[in-house]
Amino acid sequence: MSRRFDDIALLRINYLRGPNMWTYRSVLETWLDLGALEQHPSNTIEGFNQRLTQRLPALIEHHCGVGERGGFLQRLEEGTWMGHVLEHIVIELLNLAGMPTGFGQTRSTSREGVYRMVFRARDEQVARCALELGHALLMHTLNDQPFDVDAAVNTLRDKVDDCYLGPSTAAIVGAATERRIPHIRLNDGNLVQLGYGAAQRRIWTAETDMTSAIGENIAGDKDLTKTLLKSVGVPVPEGQAVDSPEEAWEAAQDIGLPVVVKPSDGNHGRGVTLDLRREDDIKRAYALADSEGSEVLVERYIPGTEHRLLVVGGKVVAAARGEEAWICGDGTHSVAQLIELQINSDPRRGVTEDFPLNVIKLEDDPVVVLDLQRQGLAPDSVPDAGRRVLIQRNGNVANDCTEQVHPDVAHAVSLAVRTVGLDIAGVDLVSSDISKPLSETGGAIVEVNAGPGLLMHLKPADGMPQPVGQAIVDHLFGPDEDGRLPIVGVAGSRDTSAISRLVAWLMHLNGRHTGLACQDGLFLANRRVERKPCAHFAAAHRLLMNRAVDAVVIENGAASILNDGLAYDRCLVGVLTDLDGMEQLAEHDILSPEQMFKVMRTQVDVVLGQGAAVLNADQATLLPMAELCDGEVLFYALDPAHPTLAQHRAQGGRAVFLRDGNAVLAQGSQESSSAHVQALQQRFAQAHQSVSASAVLAAVAAAWALGISPELITAGLDTFVPELS
Structure with a gap:
């Protein structure tokens, strides 16, 4: 055994x-x-x-x-x-x-x-x-x-x-990721923040923070939508709201048969019955529509095929065509059995959003049952061999036809969406040929939908997928926008809180509404809003979600990186002071300098290509980090003659060092004197605090890497108040 x-x-x-x-x-x-x-x-x-x-x-x-x-x-x-x-x-x-x-x-x-x-x-x-x-x-x-x-x-x-995110939201997030735009999921559903702080936009499935609430309410009222579209010349079917089956039949006679009966605020085609010609059918269709919405509409029936056009930012970016679903009798199987054998067996059909076509279930679709009754059949009826039976008139709008859309049709659809007041909408249109103007085919727009699903365009049953997620991201962000803020990450164990506070102060003076998360608390625009230690993921994440913040400084200790990782995916400037503190990380099994290096390199790894890593040249163990940075490297050290600084400057690199009590900014052979380091240290001492000269140099180097002028750096550190309110 x-x-x-x-x-x-x-x-x-x-x-x-x-x-x-x-x-x-x-x-x-x-x-x-x-x-x-x-x-x-x-x-x-x-x-x-x-x-x-x-x-x-x-x-x-x-x-x-x-x-x-x-x-x-x-x-x-x-x-x-x-x-x-x-x-x-x-x-x-x-x-x-x-x-x-x-x-x-x-x-x-x-x-x-x-x-x-x-x-x-x-x-x-x-x-x-x-x-x-x-x-x-x-x-x-x-x-x-x-x-x-x-x-x-x-x-x-x-x-x-x-x-996980639904397919529509996932497509938008995926497109944002391709453009290097970060995202934060804000709930367990599909509410997602694209970008950070003041540069963010929000989506909820295919709705955005630019989607008008008024427009959404208008789109939810089909009768009002039709009235507005008709007023601007968009072709819509004649129709009216009714309150009873008898009134529905009267309206149908006034409008002219055949008609459509549907709920005024339904969706996904539920409760919509097409091509109605008889009084009994219209009254039964009224009951179906009444169960799905708050009001029932009777409209002129537009012959043709149903289409769904997606409009983003005023442009038609995708179109899908529907098709009817039929079965063919064999004289043996019932209608229900034939639906399973001839329709639901299609591998493109399923019950989840992974499938472009839905499974037809008679018990869940009374409109299909009514259509069968209109043909003299029931689910258990056995059609004669060779008889074709119409099962579904609408739905199955999943065949891509984007390239076929006539410019006049695209214009009418875009005008309809602008009239309703939406930035993203799905427009339902009926036409016998979408490659021709609506005036030639007698087609019309029947609905404008807010928050449209994207699956039919992402995974069409036939034709090419369309990049609708990319279209929505491009609508939210300009070609030069990436949703990012200037983020400074400060890692290490030596004076990192003081460095973070100094850098945040200089960014504040440079015109930024700066958020700061460090051991001394949580700060917004130099005002401390929380006094407890905030050098951790949760506090930093809150800053990145704050729409008032347009720059962020975050202190990161080794334990925070090991417990949660960094709160941001990339940063503009990453400061690394040392690799100390290993003895406090035994629970994480960090027992060697090599392991500590692997943990702390995380801060350098995430520096953007247009950003910079600020490294302490006095710490020899940090020097190999320079090769890991995608962007520029600035070294700082106390000794002007430090060999690493000399070699770096000889190659045209930037460095910061201490001379006669002042910080000196150097690039190549050029030097400029900046902050009064010793004077700042004295003010810290008067506030019963301490800050090393090395820490001040790190803050100066980070500010310089951010593009802050030497003059503002000097003035800023001369006016910095060490006391914590």
């Missing part, structure tokens, strides 16, 4: 929300105790590798450290430890659940058998679910026990659906 292994212990699970020592992006970090499995790598457990690859055959696609297809399987055969195996199991489960994940690492700790395993995680709850399921799959496979992989994947997929 094969040996039974005890469960791998999950000692600690921590979600790192921002850039961290592992990667630029959010990850779930798990500490694992392998127990007895430390002595049993994968190649020593009989049948394990075969059982695992049978359950997860796509593991062959994992390159792992080998760098080629099948790399992970090679590692399995050579022998790898179970922490590494769990990493790849979790990644594969996420892939199968529709949240592709490529990043993962597993590293040993100073404790035998204990490992730190991390994997890319866009959402914490999804990541925790994936870890739980992956852990169970691993242990069942080790112990040769049954495990339902499909059920696990479905559970994880449900968690993704519950927790």
